[in-house]
Amino acid sequence: MLKIENVSKIYDNGFQALHNINLEIPDGQFVAIIGLSGSGKSTLLRCINRLIDPTEGRITWGTIDITAAADDELRQIRRRIGMIFQQFNLVKRSSVLTNVLCGRLGYVNPVFSLINYVPGNEKERALAALTRVGIADKANNRASTLSGGQQQRVGIARALMQEPDLMLADEPVASLDPATSHSVMRYLELLNKEDGITILCSLHFLSLARAYSDRVIALKDGRVEFDGLPSEIDNERFKQIYGEDAVEVEIH
């Protein structure tokens, strides 16, 4: 159970991205977070693994208080929280395999990282993760030579290396074409169904949220505007979330 209590975030420039957010996310749920650009989706996701420190409030995960964790405790918490990004955030000049192995860094002795040594069984694990997302044959290619969809799958494989219990996906398909989007979303669905990983995924398209998620949370100006089943979002709710002029676009 991930519990977000009274979380607010005010950036140094005075912009308030989150207003007093309260959420409870049970284990194993596939949650879609929707909302306009700037509504606070990315900030909320980053507050959960503390890539951004919330200004106020508390985030707990099971018995662990994430917001109170010191640096080394935080690293241990982060090991169990995978994250994938809109821009994939791969090291473009490194090989696909190296990128995937990076997901394991939290488990490796930092001294080894100085000499770029990776224990042998970790390589097998990385290849297994790549096989799971269907691109084991690209293991030795440079990450920059892969297409967008393939890069995002490498991102998923990297997160898989962490053996996560929770996966944060920050607009994972916003840079991809519709067909590839569905393929990436299906991998996330697979992780949710097969491995029981809780997934928090921010999305632009409501149709994707309807297709894959168990629950939709809509943010508007840093506040929770809607929290419920995807099917509950009708035209009126839609205009509430996205504004009066918005028209729903389907992605197939």
Added chain:
Amino acid sequence: MIKSDSRTILRRIIILIGVLVGFVIVAYGWTVTQINLDRPQEPVRQQNVTNALRELLSPNVFTQDYAINSTTTSILVDCPADGGTPETPAAPDDGSSYIVVTPACASEGDIITVTGYNFYPDTLARLNWIGTDGERRIRQVIGSEDNNFVVGSNGTFTAEIEVPRIRGSSGETHTIEVQDATPSGPVRFSDTTALVMEKMVETIFLALIATLISILPSAVLSFFAAHNLMRPVKMSLGSLLIAFALLPVGWWLGSLLLGAVGNFAISLGSGQLFAGSASTLIIAFGAVAVARRQAIQPETLWFRVRGVLMSLLFAVITIAVLGLLGGVGILIGTLWHEGILGYISAFVGSLGELVQLLIPTLSGITGAFVLGSAGITLTRPLLKAIDVPVEHILGAVLGVICGGILLAFSATVGMQAAWLGLLTPVIAAAMGGAVLPGIYNRLLPSHPAKGTFKTILRLIGAAALFIITFMALRVERAVVEGVLPPTTVAFTIGNLVVYEYVAKAMLIGAVVGGISAGIAGTRAQFPVGEVLYNTTRTILNALRAIEPLIMGLVFVIWVGIGPFAGVLALTLHSIASLGKLYSEQIENIDNGPLEALQSTGANRLQTIMYAVVPQVIPPYIAFTMYRWDINVRMSTIIGFVGGGGVGFLLQQQINLLRYREAGVAVLAIAIVVSILDYASASIRERVT
């Protein structure tokens, strides 16, 4: 009709004033730099510069051997009274050179014409008059101020000379001789060229070694000088102060205990090559095996202690391996003395000695680091548990210790040279900046100081502390009179002598440190990264501001004239310069991978190794090449102050006014720099 706005008019007036002020500034600069259009037009100066440039542009790169041929004919001085003329000798029919004098007899002071045939074309020749006494007298061709003249391109020449006055030789037959230089043997490089080449090789390697040595230090420094990496680094004040207070103890213990380990390893390694190498390998493999077992652990006391012991073990092993390698290096240094093996052996031996020199320092640093981080690890739960009143009391106690240590250290540095005495007031001021806003916020917690007001409070506090420290330590004596601080002994602990000067600084540091850390409390977050960033940047900028020429002067005093001084000067400057360039590359990287690796639970070191390093390697290679190129150019200048290389040669030749030889050096520099420039450009293109 458009009404002109008063603001527009004001702006125009300001611009006009700005232009006028700019004009005055340039005019003043014109006078200060003594720009004078008459001087370049003076004929003497124009002649001088033409000559110098002409010689510079005629470098004696090549040379050739010449044979001096002598061709003679006779002339009767004073024509016979009977009016008859002596016979003109006939031209030889074998094609060899000959000269004809007309008329064949003449009196002293007469002008005669000498015509030569079948000479080597375009060669230099001179005319000698050989009297009956057998003495050679050079006759200058009329209309020339040079002893030599040039033979025409068809091998003939015509020259008019005056018959010399040689007493008592009237009626005798004199000899006219033409000496000409005929090339013999092939064109080859001159001795100057050989010397310049030798020095050029020295220059290239001087620049290469300086660049290579500077890579590692500047790469390490660049991470501390990159704002995007350092800005997020924060630490709780309590942890920081504990670590800081432990640094001197750690240094002392480290240089004592680890130093002993290192020295033992060196003696083992240098005594026995086989035993040394074998134990290096065994220890290194052991270390890897031990480290592999260590996984990241839950937060219990036992695991904390274990972690500390592990890092201690790791430090001991590192120093031991380093010492063994150094020892083996020293041993290898004694093995060979000649040929390529000799070079290698001397080099490895020198590296071994370097390790031996550095072992005490490295041991100290490692000890300080291990003890400091052990302090942080072991006290973290404690610091986390304590609450408001204790937090401030502990902060004050730690602040007293750390403030004292910091200023005592800076005062010790300040005792070395008069103006270094300014360091203590400056650091005290930096600490004092935190005091006033802290007190204010403590007194009025509802209206915390913000923005400009906070800045003013900071400045007042800083200024106050600067003045207090300045007065207390009597820094004005150092600054005005250049006197070192007095070495009055305040007290002694064992055989450690503490001077009054240091003790005073320590007291100020303790008071300021105690107050500011006491107010802030141990749980306050201290921006360690910002402080490290600013310190590194300041040092790099200061180093970069010092011309390598001046560094060269200092190193020539230290290690004597020669390329070694040049290497040291260029290395120091390259570290500063590359450090800055490298750090800018880090600031330009894509931050996405950084964020991604942080989110996986990687620590800062791992994030840097896997997300930053791969991104900066191509620009690092490019800038290193570029730096080599710069260093070749700079080393020619360093040579002027005795830093070795081709510059030293160039300076000597310029001082001796041998511009043709100097021209060879200039040409060589131009060629090498252009080749390097081209090579570095193409490599840069390839790696990015």
